[in-house]
Amino acid sequence: MRVQPLLLLPLILALACASGQTVEDTFEKTVKPYLTKNCLACHNPSLKTAQLDLAPLRDVKAAMAERDVWENALAKLKSGQMPPASSPKPDAAATARVTEWMEAQIDRYDRGRKVDPGRVTARRLNRAEYNNTIRDLVGVSFRPADDFPIDDSGYGFDNIGDVLSLSPVLMEKYLRAAEQIVKLALRTGAPPKPMVDRYDPERSAQVQLPADPEGQYLSRRGAVLARHLFPVDGEYEFKVNLRGRGADGAAPAQLVLLAGGKQVQTMEVESGQGKRRTWEMRVAVKAGETPVGAAFVMPGPVRPTDGDQVIVVDSVEVRGPYVTASGEIPESHRRIFVCTPPAGTFDAECGGKILSSFARRAWRRPATPAEVDALLRFVRMAEQEKDSFEKGIELAVKAILVSPNFLFRIERDPDPNNPKLAHALSAHELASRLSYFLWSSMPDEELLALADQSKLSDPAVLRKQVKRMLADAKASALAENFAGQWLELRNLAITSPDARKFPSFDPDLREAMRRETTLFFEAVLKEDRSILDFIDGKFTYVNERLAKHYGMEGVEGRKFRRVELDGARRSGVLTQASVLTVTSYPTRTSPVLRGLWVLENFLGSPPPAPPANVPQLEEKEIGKSMSLRNQLERHRADPGCAVCHSKMDVLGFGLENYDAVGMWRDKDGNFDVDAAGVLPGNKVFSTPAQMKTILLEEREAFTHMLTEKMLTYALGRGPEGYDRPVIRAIGKSVAGNEYRISSMIEGIVNSQPFQMRRGDGKPSLASKR
Numbered sequence: 001m002r003v004q005p006l007l008l009l010p011l012i013l014a015l016a017c018a019s020g021q022t023v024e025d026t027f028e029k030t031v032k033p034y035l036t037k038n039c040l041a042c043h044n045p046s047l048k049t050a051q052l053d054l055a056p057l058r059d060v061k062a063a064m065a066e067r068d069v070w071e072n073a074l075a076k077l078k079s080g081q082m083p084p085a086s087s088p089k090p091d092a093a094a095t096a097r098v099t100e101w102m103e104a105q106i107d108r109y110d111r112g113r114k115v116d117p118g119r120v121t122a123r124r125l126n127r128a129e130y131n132n133t134i135r136d137l138v139g140v141s142f143r144p145a146d147d148f149p150i151d152d153s154g155y156g157f158d159n160i161g162d163v164l165s166l167s168p169v170l171m172e173k174y175l176r177a178a179e180q181i182v183k184l185a186l187r188t189g190a191p192p193k194p195m196v197d198r199y200d201p202e203r204s205a206q207v208q209l210p211a212d213p214e215g216q217y218l219s220r221r222g223a224v225l226a227r228h229l230f231p232v233d234g235e236y237e238f239k240v241n242l243r244g245r246g247a248d249g250a251a252p253a254q255l256v257l258l259a260g261g262k263q264v265q266t267m268e269v270e271s272g273q274g275k276r277r278t279w280e281m282r283v284a285v286k287a288g289e290t291p292v293g294a295a296f297v298m299p300g301p302v303r304p305t306d307g308d309q310v311i312v313v314d315s316v317e318v319r320g321p322y323v324t325a326s327g328e329i330p331e332s333h334r335r336i337f338v339c340t341p342p343a344g345t346f347d348a349e350c351g352g353k354i355l356s357s358f359a360r361r362a363w364r365r366p367a368t369p370a371e372v373d374a375l376l377r378f379v380r381m382a383e384q385e386k387d388s389f390e391k392g393i394e395l396a397v398k399a400i401l402v403s404p405n406f407l408f409r410i411e412r413d414p415d416p417n418n419p420k421l422a423h424a425l426s427a428h429e430l431a432s433r434l435s436y437f438l439w440s441s442m443p444d445e446e447l448l449a450l451a452d453q454s455k456l457s458d459p460a461v462l463r464k465q466v467k468r469m470l471a472d473a474k475a476s477a478l479a480e481n482f483a484g485q486w487l488e489l490r491n492l493a494i495t496s497p498d499a500r501k502f503p504s505f506d507p508d509l510r511e512a513m514r515r516e517t518t519l520f521f522e523a524v525l526k527e528d529r530s531i532l533d534f535i536d537g538k539f540t541y542v543n544e545r546l547a548k549h550y551g552m553e554g555v556e557g558r559k560f561r562r563v564e565l566d567g568a569r570r571s572g573v574l575t576q577a578s579v580l581t582v583t584s585y586p587t588r589t590s591p592v593l594r595g596l597w598v599l600e601n602f603l604g605s606p607p608p609a610p611p612a613n614v615p616q617l618e619e620k621e622i623g624k625s626m627s628l629r630n631q632l633e634r635h636r637a638d639p640g641c642a643v644c645h646s647k648m649d650v651l652g653f654g655l656e657n658y659d660a661v662g663m664w665r666d667k668d669g670n671f672d673v674d675a676a677g678v679l680p681g682n683k684v685f686s687t688p689a690q691m692k693t694i695l696l697e698e699r700e701a702f703t704h705m706l707t708e709k710m711l712t713y714a715l716g717r718g719p720e721g722y723d724r725p726v727i728r729a730i731g732k733s734v735a736g737n738e739y740r741i742s743s744m745i746e747g748i749v750n751s752q753p754f755q756m757r758r759g760d761g762k763p764s765l766a767s768k769r
C-alpha cells in the first residue's frame with residue numbers, strides 16, 4: 001500500500017504536464033524530436049523527398065505558420081503511410097501525441113484565420129443546366145443542349161467557370177435554340193404544316209427507354225429509337241416498317257410503339273412470316289422533342305447468334321401534325337402570357353407585366369425598370385411594323401433567352417477589383433447557387449419569392465429550403481451530374497468491352513449498370529444515409545439483366561428493385577459493375593486503373609501523372625504464360641516505379657475477382673485470381689470485402705475527398721489552399737453527424753465560400769498547397 005503513491009507519481013506528473021503544456025512546449029519536447037528521428041532522413045533539405053522538406057520547421061515560430069504541412073502530415077500519419085514501411089515503426093503513443101499536437105495546431109490556425117471565400121468566375125450554364133432550366137422555365141419537353149458542343153471539364157467537373165468557354169458555334173446554337181423554344185412554347189401564329197420524318201437504324205439514337213408500368217423489358221436490339229421534335233400538341237401518324245423473318249413456329253413477339261416518350265401501343269408480330277410488314281397508327285402527342293421509335297419486348301424474335309433470320313424494325317416514320325388542338329392554348333403559352341390585351345391593341349402595361357415576370361424567372365432576379373423598358377422596344381417595334389402584340393412579345397422572349405443574364409450565372413461585386421472586400425451574395429445569387437447545386441436548374445417560385453423577401457439569409461429558412469429541395473425529384477440532378485462525374489459513370493457511355501471476350505455485354509446491360517449506381521446514389525441522398533455506404537453499403541438495385549450478370553437468383557423483369565447484400569461479393573459502389581467497367585480496358589482488367597480510381601475518387605490522393613516512355617505490358621502473355629500480377633510485380637520491383645505503383649496496384653489487385661465488365665470470377669485465364677495485398681500501415685487483406693474494411697478505416701480521408709469534390713461542384717471553381725479549413729470543418733461536422741450526406745450538403749451550403757465572394761486580384765491570404 002505504501003508504495004502506491006510513489007508508483008503513481010510519474011504518471012500524475014506526466015498527466016499534469018500534458019494538460020498544462022502549451023502547444024509551443026509540446027512542439028519543442030515532442031514533435032520536433034519525433035520528426036527528426038522518424039522523418040528527416042528523407043524529408044531533409046538535400047533529399048527533399050516528395051518535394052517536402054521538414055527541416056525548416058526547427059523553431060516554434062516557423063512550425064506554427066505551416067498549417068497545410070501539418071494537415072498533410074496528419075493524414076499520412078493517421079493512415080499509417082508515413083514513415084514508409086521500409087523505416088522503423090515509431091512508437092504508437094509518441095505518434096498519438098504528435099497527431100494530437102498537429103490537430104490542435106490546425107484548429108488553432110483555422111480559428112484565427114481571416115475569411116477568404118474566394119471568387120467564382122461568371123459561368124455560363126452547361127448543357128445539363130441549360131436543358132433543365134428550359135424545362136423549368138418554359139415547361140416544354142425539349143433538350144436543345146443535347147446538340148451543343150460538349151462542355152470542357154476542370155477539376156473533374158463540367159460546371160467550372162474558368163473552363164466553360166463561349167465559342168461562336170455555341171452562340172449560334174443559343175440563337176437557334178431560342179428560336180425553337182419560342183416556337184414550341186408560344187402559340188402566336190398558324191399551326192405548322194404536316195411534315196414527314198423517317199428514322200432508320202442509321203439515324204437511331206441513344207434515348208432513354210420510357211419506364212413501363214407492367215415491367216415490360218424492352219430491348220434495344222433490332223429497335224429503332226430516336227428523338228423527334230413535335231412542333232405543336234396534336235395528332236401524328238406513325239408508320240413502323242419491319243424487315244426479316246423469324247424462326248418458323250417461334251412464339252409471336254411483342255412490338256411496342258414509343259411516342260412522346262411513352263409506350264403508346266403494343267402489336268403482336270407473328271414469327272415465320274417472310275414478307276415486309278408495316279404497322280400504322282395515329283396518336284395524340286404533346287409538343288416537344290421526345291423519344292419515338294419501336295422496340296421489341298424481351299425476349300424478342302431477335303436471335304443474332306443462331307442461324308435464323310431475324311425480324312427487326314426497318315424504319316419508323318412520323319407524319320404530322322394533323323388536327324392540332326387549335327382552340328386550346330398550351331400551358332407553356334399561358335405561363336408566359338400572364339395577361340392578354342384586347343386583340344389588336346398594344347398595351348404597354350400588360351407587355352411590361354409579361355416581360356418583367358418572364359425576365360425575373362429567366363434571369364433569376366428581378367429585371368430593372370430600364371431593362372424591362374428595353375425589352376418593351378420589341379413590342380413597340382411590332383406595332384410599328386403592323387405585326388401583332390404576341391409577335392412583339394415573342395421577339396422579346398427570344399432576346400431574354402440569348403441575354404448573358406440568362407446564359408451566364410452572374411454575381412456582382414460592389415468593388416470588383418478589390419480582393420480584400422469579401423461580401424455576402426445577394427439573396428437572388430444565393431438562390432441560384434442553391435438551385436444549380438442541388439437541381440442543376442433555376443430556382444423555383446418558392447425560392448425566388450424567398451429571395452425577393454430577403455429571407456434566405458435566415459439560417460432556419462435556408463435549412464428548410466435545402467431539405468425541401470433534396471426531397472424534390474429534381475434533386476436526381478445530383479446523382480446525374482455530381483455522382484456521374486465523381487464516380488466517372490459518364491464514361492460508361494464510351495466504354496466498349498470486347499464483344500468476343502464479353503459476349504454478354506450489350507447496350508441493355510450498359511444501361512442497367514448505370515442505372516444501378518444512379519439509384520444507389522439517390523438512395524443515399526433520399527434516405528439521408530451515411531456517405532460510408534459508398535464504400536460498403538450492403539444493398540443495391542438490380543433488374544433481371546443485371547441480377548443475372550451478378551449471378552443473383554429470383555429477380556425478374558426490367559424493373560429495378562432494391563436487394564440487400566451480405567457484402568461478401570458486392571457492397572458499395574466500388575464493386576458495382578459500372579465502376580468496374582469504366583476502370584477496365586476493352587479486353588482485360590487493369591489493376592493500375594482501378595487502383596488509380598480508388599486513390600483519386602475514394603482516398604483523394606492520386607499519384608502524380610505517370611512518366612513518359614513506361615514499358616507496356618505484354619498483352620498477349622496475360623493469363624497465359626504469365627499472370628497480370630506477375631507482370632506488374634516485376635515492374636514494381638523497380639523503386640522508381642514503386643513510388644506510385646505500390647499502393648495503386650495493391651488496391652487494384654484487391655478487385656481482381658471482378659472481370660472487365662464486373663462479373664465475379666475465380667480464375668483469370670490459366671491462373672487463379674489472387675486478390676490479396678498489404679496496404680501501408682501493414683494492413684493485410686485477402687478478399688475485396690476485407691479491402692473495403694481497410695478503406696473504411698480511412699474514413700477521414702474519404703470524407704475529406706468527398707467534401708472537396710462536392711464543394712468544387714457546388715461552387716463551380718477548383719479548390720484553393722484557403723478552402724482547406726472549410727473542408728476540414730465540414731468533414732468534422734459530417735463525422736459528428738453519423739456521416740450523413742445531408743450534413744455534408746448543409747455544411748457546404750452554410751460555408752463562407754458558398755455564401756460569399758470577393759473582388760478579383762491576388763488572394764488576400766497566401767494560398768499554400
Ligand code: HEC
Nearest residue numbers: 038039041042043049050052072073076082083084087643
Ligand atoms: C524512407 C523515407 C521517408 C521517411 C522516413 C518519411 N517519408 Fe514521407 N514521403 C516519402 C516518400 C517517398 C513520399 C512520396 C510518396 C507518398 O506520398 O507516399 C513521402 C510523402 C510524404 C508526404 C506527402 C507530401 C505531399 O505533399 O504529397 C508527407 C506529408 C510526408 N511524407 C510526411 C512524412 C512524415 C510526417 C514522416 C515522419 C513520420 C515521413 N514522411 C517520413 C518518404 C519518406
Ligand code: HEC
Nearest residue numbers: 590592596607608609610611614615616617635640641644
Ligand atoms: C508518377 C507516378 C508513376 C510512376 C513513377 C510510374 N507510373 Fe506507371 N502508371 C502510373 C499511372 C497513374 C498509371 C495509370 C495509367 C495512366 O494514366 O497512363 C500507370 C500505368 C502504368 C502501366 C499500364 C498498366 C496497364 O494496366 O496497362 C504500366 C505497365 C506501368 N505504369 C508501368 C510502370 C513502370 C515500369 C514504371 C517505372 C519505370 C512506372 N510505371 C512508373 C503512374 C506512375
